[in-house]
Amino acid sequence: xxxxxxxxxxxxxxxxxxxxxxxxxVVGMIIVLRVNAFIALITAAMVVSLLSAGELGxxxxxxxxxxxxxxxxxxxxxxMAAVIGKxxxxxxxADRIVRSFLKVLGEKNANVALxxxxxxxxxxxxxxxxxxxxxxxxxxxxxxxxxxxxxxVTAIGxxxxxxxxxxxxxxxxxxxxxxLGIDLGVMILMGLLIGLPTALVGLLVCRxxxxxxxxxxxPYSGExxxxxxxxxxxxxxxxxxxxxxxPVILISANTVTETLVSDQLKAAMxxxxxxxxxxxxxxxxxxxxxxxxxxxxxxxTLVRKRSLTLRELAQTTETALMSGGVIIxxxxxxxxxxxxxxxxxxxxxxxxxxxxxxxxVGMVMLLLGFGVAAVMKVAQxxxxxSMITTSSMIAAMGLSSQALGFHPVYLALxxxxxxxxxxxxxxxxxxxxARMSGFTEVETLKLWTTLLVIVAVVGLVFTLAFAWLIxxxx
Numbered sequence: 001x002x003x004x005x006x007x008x009x010x011x012x013x014x015x016x017x018x019x020x021x022x023x024x025x026v027v028g029m030i031i032v033l034r035v036n037a038f039i040a041l042i043t044a045a046m047v048v049s050l051l052s053a054g055e056l057g058x059x060x061x062x063x064x065x066x067x068x069x070x071x072x073x074x075x076x077x078x079x080m081a082a083v084i085g086k087x088x089x090x091x092x093x094a095d096r097i098v099r100s101f102l103k104v105l106g107e108k109n110a111n112v113a114l115x116x117x118x119x120x121x122x123x124x125x126x127x128x129x130x131x132x133x134x135x136x137x138x139x140x141x142x143x144x145x146x147x148x149x150x151x152x153v154t155a156i157g158x159x160x161x162x163x164x165x166x167x168x169x170x171x172x173x174x175x176x177x178x179x180l181g182i183d184l185g186v187m188i189l190m191g192l193l194i195g196l197p198t199a200l201v202g203l204l205v206c207r208x209x210x211x212x213x214x215x216x217x218x219p220y221s222g223e224x225x226x227x228x229x230x231x232x233x234x235x236x237x238x239x240x241x242x243x244x245x246x247p248v249i250l251i252s253a254n255t256v257t258e259t260l261v262s263d264q265l266k267a268a269m270x271x272x273x274x275x276x277x278x279x280x281x282x283x284x285x286x287x288x289x290x291x292x293x294x295x296x297x298x299x300x301t302l303v304r305k306r307s308l309t310l311r312e313l314a315q316t317t318e319t320a321l322m323s324g325g326v327i328i329x330x331x332x333x334x335x336x337x338x339x340x341x342x343x344x345x346x347x348x349x350x351x352x353x354x355x356x357x358x359x360x361v362g363m364v365m366l367l368l369g370f371g372v373a374a375v376m377k378v379a380q381x382x383x384x385x386s387m388i389t390t391s392s393m394i395a396a397m398g399l400s401s402q403a404l405g406f407h408p409v410y411l412a413l414x415x416x417x418x419x420x421x422x423x424x425x426x427x428x429x430x431x432x433x434a435r436m437s438g439f440t441e442v443e444t445l446k447l448w449t450t451l452l453v454i455v456a457v458v459g460l461v462f463t464l465a466f467a468w469l470i471x472x473x474x
Contacts, residue, residue, distance in 0.1 A: 013051055015349035019341060019393065022048045026337070026389060030380040031426075037385045038326070041333035042067065045340045052344040062343065063336050070335025073178050074171075075328045080291035081169040082324030083317050084243050085125035087298035090316060091305045092229050093240035094121055094133055100237045102137075110141050111148065111155040115203050118159030119195070124244055124294075126323075127164040128432050131157060135436045136228075142217040149217045151210035153437045154451055158202040161429075161452060162459070165383055165416040167191035169247065169291060172387035172419065175331045176412040179338055179391040184287050185255025186472075188248055190409045191416075194466065198417075198459040205454050209447055218438035235301050243298040247290040254285020331388055338392025346396040362404035366414040366467065369394055370460050373418030381426035383419040390415045406471035410463055417459035420452045 013021070022044045029040035045066070049059045088094045097120060101113035114134060121130045138152035168174040168187050177187040234240075257278060283289065303313055369390060376386040394411060401407055423430045424445065434444040 015345040018048055018051045018344040019346050019396075021051065022337065022341060023393070027376070027379050030385070037380075037382060038329040038333045041330065041337045041385075041389070045333065045336040048337065048340040048344055052340065054343065063340060066339035067332050067336040070175075070178070070339070071328060071332035073335075074174055074331055076288040077169050077174060077291050078171050078328050078331065079321055079324045080288075080295040081124050081171075082320040082327070083295045084291070084298045085129060086316060086320035086323075087295070087302040088121070088125060088240070088243065089129060089133065091240075091298070091302040092234040093243070093298070093301060094125065094130075095229060096234040096237055096240040097121065098134060098137060099231070099234070100240075107141070107145070111151045111203065111206065114138060114152055115155040115159035115199060115206075118156045119163050119199055120241075120244065122160035122163040122170065123167050123248075124169065126170075127160050127429060130160040131429075131432055131436060134160075138437075139217055148210055150213050150215050150447065151206050153433070153439075154206040154209055154447060155203060157433055157448060158206055158451060158455060159199055161383075161420060162195045162199050162202065162455065163191070165387065165419050166195045166413060166459070169287070171327045171331055172384040173412065173416060175334060175388050176391040176415060177409075179335065179388075179395040180408045180412050181395075182407075182409045182412055183255050185252045185285065186407070186409050187412065189252055189255070190407075190413060190466075194413050194459060194462050197462055198455060201458045202451070202455045205451060209451065213443070213447060215439065215443060215447075233305070235305050239297075239301055243294040243301075246294045246297065247287070250285045250290040250293075251287055252285075254281045257281040257285075327384070330385065334385070334388030334392050337389070338395050341393060341396035342398070344396075346393075361399075362406050362410075362467065363464065365394070365399060365404060365411060366460070366464060369411050369415040370418035370456075373415045374421035374456070377419050377427075378422030378424070381424075381428065381430075383427075383429075386419040387415055390418070401473040404473070406467040406473050409472070410467040413463045414460055417456045417463060420456035420459070423449050423452050 025044040025047050026040050029035040029043060030037060035043075042063070045063045046060060049063050052059070054062070098113070098117040101117050102110060105113040105116075114137065118130055118134060121133070125133075134156045135153065138149065138156060141152055142149040164170050164172070166173055168177060168184055168191070173187060173191060174184070176182070177184055258281070299313060299317065302308060302316065308316070372393065373386045373390040376389055377383055380386070391412065394415065399408070399411075404411065425431075425441070430444060430448065433439070433448045434441060437444075439447065
């Protein structure tokens with residue numbers, strides 16, 4: 001006779017099955033049900049948590065705790081980056097950076113200037129906004145030259161797309177760094193190191209496309225383009241660049257200081273026998289403080305150049321924070337999803353089924369991260385959601401530098417490159433490029449979608465090469 005007094009054992013699906021269910025929930029809700037990405041991610045986190053082992057009463061609360069932890073780690077940085085981007089646009093600082101590029105490089109190298117402007121501005125400013133800002137310049141250049149319109153438009157988009165997916169504090173790279181445990185300074189430096197040569201190759205591809213597709217500029221239907229600001233109404237170049245460069249310098253300096261300071265000097269600072277330079281660098285290089293200082297400079301520039309009242313400044317920052325709030329919700333939801341995958345035991349299941357000591361594990365993971373991110377991008381359209389979801393799943397595997405054979409920053413960069421693949425009709429960026437440039441849908445598929453696939457593969461090749469030549473593991 002069976003013992004009916006004992007409670008029935010709880011039967012749970014395997015970790016890999018739970019992972020598959022989580023992916024289906026995210027993709028199905030976003031694609032089929034057209035649900036907001038945050039709701040899809042937090043729902044998937046709860047589903048994964050309910051299917052995983054643990055006390056029944058704690059299965060929902062641990063999702064909330066993971067969400068709060070993720071929001072606490074990246075919320076301030078994303079909010080301040082949104083404020084910086086808005087102030088750069090409204091103060092004319094972004095316009096000053098673009099005009100300075102054009103002045104230095106000249107009209108003959110306008111494509112380089114436009115790509116450089118997109119590359120720099122997309123670090124603190126969202127891709128959509130950068131494209132809105134720069135396309136009128138491409139149209140203006142075409143009016144004066146009557147050629148190279150395709151080159152100007154694709155150069156803008158290529159430069160902006162690369163830093164949008166590789167360099168923090170843009171939300172996607174920022175969350176990837178957090179999910180994979182990568183120092184933010186390392187992520188910034190390596191993102192730039194991979195992004196720059198990728199952009200240069202991308203520019204060559206833009207020039208090739210310009211020769212293959214002779215598409216003239218088409219006028220907007222019934223729309224009047226705004227008059228540009230006079231040069232004396234714009235802030236100086238150094239002040240325009242300061243909110244962008246300052247956090248990069250502070251965060252990177254903290255990373256470099258931690259690497260270069262000797263153990264003897266560290267011990268002396270800890271014992272109070274030497275000035276605590278390491279502590280000062282850690283404080284100033286904390287991303288939250290670095291971005292807050294940059295936001296303060298950007299707001300001061302806006303007030304100074306546009307003579308805003310405090311009430312008007314508050315309205316401007318509120319608009320920026322509202323747009324940033326949506327990104328914070330999505331990124332924190334992705335963090336909760338990743339945390340619940342770790343709770344499900346995905347790491348142990350994968351370690352048990354795959355030989356993590358093999359010499360090719362690292363390169364296989366780079367290709368896997370790229371491929372999964374590409375599939376997620378094609379499926380639901382958002383590069384940011386693709387980066388967040390893919391890095392959350394990869395992070396749940398708990399792969400160390402020793403297992404990979406290189407620093408996990410390369411894994412993040414491979415995922416970022418993969419998230420460029422497949423910009424088509426379900427991607428808001430696709431429609432922004434099409435509508436703002438005046439391209440038809442077919443032209444945009446031929447130009448924009450193809451360009452990003454090539455750039456993504458080039459970025460992956462550079463990532464693979466750097467991971468092999470400069471593994472940074474240790």
